[in-house]
Amino acid sequence: MSESARGGALPWAALAPTLDALPPASPPLRVRGRDVGVHGGAVMAIVNRTTDSFFPGARHADDDVALAAVERAIHDGAEIIDVGGVRAGVGPDVSPAEEIDRVAPFVARLRAELGDAIVLSVDTWRAEVADAVADAGADLLNDTWAGADPHLVEVAGRRGLAVVVSHTGGLPPRTDPRDVRFDLPADAPAGTDPLDAVVHDVVTTLAAGAARAVACGVDPLGVLVDPTHDFGKRTVDSLRLVRRTPALVALGYPVLMALSRKDFVGETLDLPVDERLEGTLAATALAAWGGARVFRAHDVRATRRTLDMVAAIRGDLPPRAAVRGL
Template structure:
């Protein structure tokens, strides 16, 4: 992004990247991520860098239902902070979580490296801003949901095509078709189309990330199925972002509130990393970094930090 590479370990190996979450809001679903105070938010960015994050994702509006936040107010919450991070933690890539082209433009002008378009191109001008500036963009999937709405009785057609790995848990082993793959088919089609448009608008292909966007326009069954189909998503050929941290599908699976969802999040993170996801949006940077390093070593993608046992 802007000529800077992330995800390269000290030994030259490629490793998954942690994207730390800093929300400049008072109403985010996970209370510790609410950082409207400038100094507290900046301290969180410094801490994220020291804990192993290479990207910080800055949000100015709660994703879910809540009080209206104008574009001007969103810019006021986000843009001055982007400038401060750019000045004080220059090696940390800055992402801005917004669906508005006007906010994206102001953030890019302030030094943002990546625009996280969580609401799947709701403002078609946003990707054009990213392309004109040559910054990265996250292409997401919401099943057609509009910004700041919660899913309600959302449905996807039965899966119609076979995918690698079909044949378990309800799949037809003879045809290779899992009827639950309808959501996967929709996500793959949407992300493939959105990524192609981003490249056509001028975003470098290596700076296009794709995100199945768990919970957005999906119920818990959909999100779980997308997690088990991570390998198919990774085959799109773009860096695959997983925003799993403390989300509702984790909470509903385990019957836990946001502040007790760390273990479930890390289990999902390990599975997604094993199957090829490469960027992880996380509240808990240090724990996520350690999980990803362990998975990388088991996959033989990176060496252990030290391997002395039995050698002395």
């Protein structure tokens, strides 16, 4: 039994090494010269202009309903609004023209009514849509399909926008993963956990994508790297990427986590989409502790409170009303 367990004093020298275990955080996202998520990270609220999003609560095809959702998200603590015009997964075809019609006028309306206080993001993989929403006032292009259209990142650089660089395991847009496998590199040390093969693949892919974005003219702090949970991955892969958040932070770019109510949460807990909030928040807390900076979420208020609690534990934010014991 140790001295401390017997009631004796624990030598400071034995305690001190445990005090430096705080993982570093990724830098804040920079959008048009403004830093976002400086204290406690940022919430990116999901507002989809579709009728078939996998989570019914994110379906806001009607303009007034969508605007109310945006206003509610801002009230609940969102700093970024992510507008989507096409379901990410398998579904009916949506032409570029229809996607533009769903998102560009709405982005223009938001910009006119909200000014520059909120960052406006558009979830698209198409360069022509990117150009249209840039005209409408978008600040950020959320390319969840890993550069499937190689010209999208060129639009971001040319128009002065921030951009999300993602990882999909090489899948084309709107396809589901099948027979997923990641192999460890030949130079991996003996004894490396085979599940860390996905971490190597993601980090390598994101590093290359981020470098291309910078080469295209995107501010390095405007490159938001996203491991893209579920896309091209098994549930065990997505769980490992939450655990290895510090490896993503080590790339030196702001890190995005899009965890909200995803299938890896559902499969882990064997729960349908409408019962995945607690699992989402658990993963959010761990990723925030690991240093991720931006969190794409359906449940803005719960996510904001989770991030603030983690930030206070990390020492990044003070308690708001600390009077106990004073």
